[in-house]
Amino acid sequence: MSNPPEEKDHWFRDMMIYGSQAYLLVVIAIIGILAGILLPVLARIKSWTQSGQVVIVYAAQDQVYAEPILTEFGKETGIKVKAVYDNEAVKTVGLANRLLAEGSHPQCDVFWGNEEMRTRQLAVQDVFRKTNGWTAFGYRSRRIVINTNKLSLADAPKSLLDLTNEIWRGKVALAFPQFGTTATHFQALRQHWSQDRWLAWCRALAANKPFVVDGNSVVVKFVARGGAWIGLTDSDDIAAGQREGLPIAALPLTDESLLIPNTVAVIRNAPHPANAQKLFDYLQRREVAEKLVQADALESSEGRVIRVPKSTTETEVRDPRSSSLREKALNPDWDLLLRDLEATTKQLNEIFLR
Secondary structure, three states: OOOOOOOOOOHHHHHHHHHHHHHHHHHHHHHHHHHHHHHHHHHHHHHHHHOOOEEEEEEOOOHHHHHHHHHHHHHHHOOEEEEEEOOOOOOOHHHHHHHHHHOOOOOOOEEEEOOHHHHHHHHHOOOEOOOOOEEEEEEEEEEEEEEOOOOOOOOOOOOHHHHHOHHHOOOEEEEOOOOHHHHHHHHHHHHHHOHHHHHHHHHHHHHOOOEEEOOHHHHHHHHHHOOOOEEEEEHHHHHHHHHOOOOEEEOOOOOOOOEEEEEEEEEOOOOOHHHHHHHHHHHOOHHHHHHHHHOOOOOEOOOEEEEOOOOOOOOEEEEOOOHHHHHHOOOOOHHHHHHOHHHHHHHHHHHHOO
C-alpha cells in the first residue's frame, strides 16, 4: 500500500487569495462611496438638461448690460442661464445666421435682440414660435455724435445729408452699414429719402472718405480721440463714452433718427420651452427695462402694444415709440424694408466694401 501524498504548506497561496479578496472588497467599497457622491451630481446635471433647470439664450444685447439681468433671473427662478453673446463688429447678424443654420434642430431657447430689423427677418423665416413669438421693449436711438473739442453744437451738421459736404471730408466715422443698427438705419433711410436720393447719398458719403470701423462703440472712441469729428452711432455707446469723461456730445433727434427697441423671442421647438417662457416674460417686466435705462443701455422703458403684420407672424409686440417720437423719428414700413433687404445690402456692399 502506498503512502498518502505528503501535504505541502500552502500558506503563501492562501495569503494571496485572501489578499486579493480583501483588495477587491476595498475597491468595491471605494466605488460605492464614489457612486454615492457622484450619482446625485450626475442626476442634478441630467435634471438641468432634461427636466428643464436650464435655459439657453442667444443675446445680441451687450454682455455688460445683459449679464446682470440674466444673473438676477437665475437667482430668482433657480434656472441656470447659458448665454451666448455676439461680437461688436457683426452684432445681431452673427446670432441671426446661427439661428438660421440650426434650423429644425435649435440649440437655443430665447433670442434677446438689441435691434428690430433682424428680429423681424427671423420671424418671417419662422425661427420663432408661431403664437406670441416675439415682442419689443424699451428703446435707444441712432444719433450723430461729435467731438466737442473739435466742433460746437452750433457748427455741427444739421442733417445726415450734410455729411457729404467737402467740409466733412475725412472727418466722419461709422460702423459697417451691412451689420447691426447701422444696417437698420441705412435701410430705413432708403425708404425715407427714396431709392435714388439714398443711393446718391451713400455714394457721396463713401467718396467723402469716411472711416468705416468695427462697431458703434469703436465709432465713439474714434471720435473722442479726434480721429474723426463726427460719428454715426447708438445712444447707449455715447452714454458709455460720456461716463468715461470723453469729450463727446449727441445731437438731438430728427426725422432722420431711428428708435431701436430691444426684442425678445422664443425659438420654435425650443429645447426648454417652459423656461424659455419664464425668461420671455421676465425680460418684458417694466423693472427690467428700467434697469437697462439706468445702465444707459436704453433711453426709455416706455412702450405700447401693436399688431405685427401677418407677413411676419401672428402676434402682438410692444411698440416702444410714443406718438410724439413716432412723428419725429423714422417709422419704416417693415414689410417693404424686408422685401428689399437683400438688394439693399448688395448695394451697400458694392459702395462701402470697395
